Amino acid sequence: MSTPAPAGWIDEVAFDARGLVPVVAQERSSGAVLMVAWADRAALEQTLASGFATYYSRSRSRLWRKGEESGHVQRVHEILLDCDGDTVLYLVEQEGGIACHTGRPTCFFRRLEGGRWRVLAEPA
Amino acid sequence: MSTPAPAGWIDEVAFDARGLVPVVAQERSSGAVLMVAWADRAALEQTLASGFATYYSRSRSRLWRKGEESGHVQRVHEILLDCDGDTVLYLVEQEGGIACHTGRPTCFFRRLEGGRWRVLAEPA
Numbered sequence: 001m002s003t004p005a006p007a008g009w010i011d012e013v014a015f016d017a018r019g020l021v022p023v024v025a026q027e028r029s030s031g032a033v034l035m036v037a038w039a040d041r042a043a044l045e046q047t048l049a050s051g052f053a054t055y056y057s058r059s060r061s062r063l064w065r066k067g068e069e070s071g072h073v074q075r076v077h078e079i080l081l082d083c084d085g086d087t088v089l090y091l092v093e094q095e096g097g098i099a100c101h102t103g104r105p106t107c108f109f110r111r112l113e114g115g116r117w118r119v120l121a122e123p124a
Numbered sequence: 125m126s127t128p129a130p131a132g133w134i135d136e137v138a139f140d141a142r143g144l145v146p147v148v149a150q151e152r153s154s155g156a157v158l159m160v161a162w163a164d165r166a167a168l169e170q171t172l173a174s175g176f177a178t179y180y181s182r183s184r185s186r187l188w189r190k191g192e193e194s195g196h197v198q199r200v201h202e203i204l205l206d207c208d209g210d211t212v213l214y215l216v217e218q219e220g221g222i223a224c225h226t227g228r229p230t231c232f233f234r235r236l237e238g239g240r241w242r243v244l245a246e247p248a
Contacts, residue, residue: 009239022146024157031155033148036211048236081241082231083224087160089232100207107206108213112172115133117205 010041014085021088025053025066025099028077028091034099035107037066039088047076053090072096098124134165138209147212149177149190149223152201158223159231161190163212171200177214196220222248 015021020038027034037055039047043063046054050065053074057064067073074092081088100107103123110117139145144162151158161179163171167187170178174189177198181188191197198216205212224231227247234241 009236009241012241022160024148024160026157033150033213036146079236080232081234083226089157102207108204110205112133112203117133117136
C-alpha cells in the first residue's frame with residue numbers, strides 16, 4: 001500500500017471544472033489592479049518556480065508567461081489565495097509599466113460615466 | 125420593422141456562456157483587493173442603480189447584494205471594465221472594514237510562504 005503524499009499548497013487551490021482559477025494581478029507599488037487572467041496547476045507552479053507571472057491562455061490553450069513576447073513581464077512578489085481557495089492574487093512589479101496588450105498601464109482603463117464607458121488612458 | 129435600440133454600456137460587457145463575468149472588488153481608500161465574485165447582467169444593472177455592490181451568487185442561484193445579511197455592504201464609487209470587456213472592477217468603500225465572510229478585512233488573507241499558505245489576518 002502506498003501512502004498519499006502530504007497535501008501541498010497546490011492542493012488547497014480549488015480549480016474549476018476546466019482546471020482553472022481566476023488570477024488577479026495587482027501592482028505592489030501602486031496598488032493598481034492590472035489585469036485578471038486564468039491559471040491552471042502548471043501555471044501556478046511555474047509562477048512560483050520562476051518568479052514571473054504565468055497564466056493559462058484559454059485562446060491559445062497553453063501556458064503563457066506574461067510578457068513573453070512584449071517584454072512586459074511581471075515579477076511576482078507575493079502569491080495570495082482567497083477564503084474559498086478559488087481565486088489567486090499575484091502581487092507584482094510590472095516591467096515597463098504596461099500590463100495591457102493595448103499599451104496601457106492597466107487593462108481596466110474604461111470607467112462607467114453617464115451610461116457610457118469612458119476611456120481613461122491612451123496607449124503609451 | 126423595429127429599429128434596434130442603441131447599444132448600451134451593458135452590451136459592451138462580454139458575459140461568458142453562463143451569462144457571468146468575474147468582478148474584482150477593490151477598496152478605493154486603501155487599494156486592497158477585497159474579493160472576487162461573479163455578476164450577471166442584472167447584478168451589474170442593480171449595482172449601478174443602487175450604488176451598492178451586487179453580485180450573482182452561483183451557490184444560491186440568485187442576485188446577492190453584498191452585506192445584505194452581515195451589514196457589510198460595499199458602496200460603489202466606480203465601475204471599470206477591462207480591455208476585453210470580460211472582467212469588471214468595482215472600486216468600493218467597504219462598510220465595517222470587513223469584506224470576507226470569515227470576518228477578515230479581505231478574502232485574500234493567505235500568502236504562499238515556504239510551500240505553505242500562511243494566514244495573515246485573524247477574524248475581527
